[in-house]
Amino acid sequence: MSDLATQLAGKRIVVCAGAGGVGKTTVAAAVGLGLAARGARVAVITIDPARRLAEALGIAELGNRPQAVPAERFQAAGLNIRGDLLAMMLDVKGTFDELIERLAPSAQSAHAILENRVYRHLSTAVAGSQEYTAVAKLYELAVADDYDVIVLDTPPSRNAVDFLDAPDRLIGFLDAGTAGAFARPAGAAIRAAGFVVAALGRIAGTGLLEDLRTFFGLMSGLLEGFHVRAVAVQELLRDPATGFILVSSPEREAVDEAIVFARELERWGMHRCAAIVNRVQPLDRADAGVTATTARLVPSLGPRLAATVARTHEQVQILARRDQNALTRLREQLRMKPVCATDRDADVHDAIGLVGLHDELFGFGKVRNATGASPT
């Protein structure tokens, strides 16, 4: 078995996390593909995938249920899917609405919440709603127990760590709100609170304040349900059968982010199972410098082209060395050997590209520079 296949063995939930722009969604899709190819029934939850990727997976629209991914196109690209692959594109608002409908004590109160304008904002725009919904959907699919493995892509956020504490923040926010911050003050607190309310009314107008009161009033009936779920979700994420894949590019910021995230995972009692570094430049370990390369290439390329090729190779080797340093840093910090995917010259968002990425991640890849694309 390849390193990645070993690392993923026995996992029922795989979460792909990392900085924005490193290719998390594509990696999540390739991992799902790999697990399904090995016979598992897999659901991949993607968040905001590139259109081409969504098309390759056959999920051109937002949805709340995983859809079967057409296997033929991957077969045509050389990968036989023995199991089942399903994928969905997370609908944040729809998932949140469903959750409210499920937790509300009555259809009437659910309706009142869904119509409240504070809620409408909260379910889409408040920081954390995407993360919260992603985890809520993960939980729902895990409980339904219809899949061997669920692969979750995480929302693009400034910090990967947001993914871990966003649900808590959202619940803390609902808690504090319903605990009476916006309720009409009574007793001894009346003077102090009256002062805050007056100031709030002064800056924002009393209408908005009323809306917030209504919203938190409505939400108080659901809070219990939110809490019970939050505890269950935490347990699920801490389960040894749940593994996080740290996805990074070789760029410094992305590597920093992965290291910070790994520390946070430990603090939260969650398990990382693999690290994937995407878009790595292969290192030419036999490289002897521009002069030697030029001399070697002159017979086949002629002096002008040989010189240009040698200069290009030299410049790209600067990046390759940077990437090796990044890999070393990650390996040392995470005490885990990262799996590499080479920087490609073609689109990775179609079936052929995904299969290529899969082959490399799961260890069948033909890498560009045979002299050593993977770290030692």
Added chain:
Amino acid sequence: MVTRARSRHTPRESAGPTPGWRLSTERLVVVAGKGGVGRSTVAAALGVAAARRGLRTAVVEISGDHDRASVAAPDVGVGNRAATTCPDLEHLTVDRHAALADYLRTELPIGTPAKILARNRMFELFVDAAPGLGELLTIGEVCNLAQPRGRRRGDRRYDLVVLDGPASGHFLGLLTAPRTFASIARVGPVAAQATTIDRMLRDPAFLAVVAVTTPEQMAITETLALRSSLRNELGIDFAAVAVNKLLPARFGRRDEATLLAAPDDPAVRTALWFHARAVAQRAQLRRLRRGLDGVPSLTLPFMFAEAVDRVAIEQLAGALGRWLR
């Protein structure tokens, strides 16, 4: 099906560079772009270029409320700062809670303990819950920094404020916040101010939105999507686009044929990868320029460096100098 993209007869100039944009009266340049394209680096380099021309410049970054990565890894982002020290340039961070305290200090009647109020849990909640209020306070603070005259005595004035904006998804939220809030709160002083800020943002003599992208498929799709949302929702267009990390075109068709026929060699493989990538980048660049219909764009070279250092920033600042008076 006939697509313009495929047509060999499309005249060069339709996909070629369009006449440049130049900063004139704008006081606020908001830099947009998805994660990984080099948005912060371009914002910093633009700051350097402006400061070089004698403009007192602030490069402003928005900090999240839970910016833990920068606490745990204090060197994140410092590279850009260290690489861009020059006398007329300052780096500032705006966060919503500081913006709230600032707002209260200015707007509430004298004698109101604004600091206590700003730290009040209920107040914080209010800022988090009220649709668009946090973003409104943030963008309001940035607009305030860009005003020609200070609101308060002792405020430092800048000739130009460069905002290193949030990634595309949150970017639109930030610029639409004043409008969202004004429509929700309707009355009250904040609603009135939201309307003022919204008007400021839509004044092309005050604000310019500059998008940063790379010549890669996803980044360009996102850039074009952001442009259309900005236009539809706010009536704002990009002033200009910077296309970052463009590989030089080094190999022609005949070179490609020679390379394909050459014996296998790591350097030849690198060259073929480089060539394929450079060609793909140019196709994406043409796609971008078609989608921009006339919005000026400039390209920034790919940096073959271990990290973005002073030399790299200087080079980018030099290229961005074209946009400045």
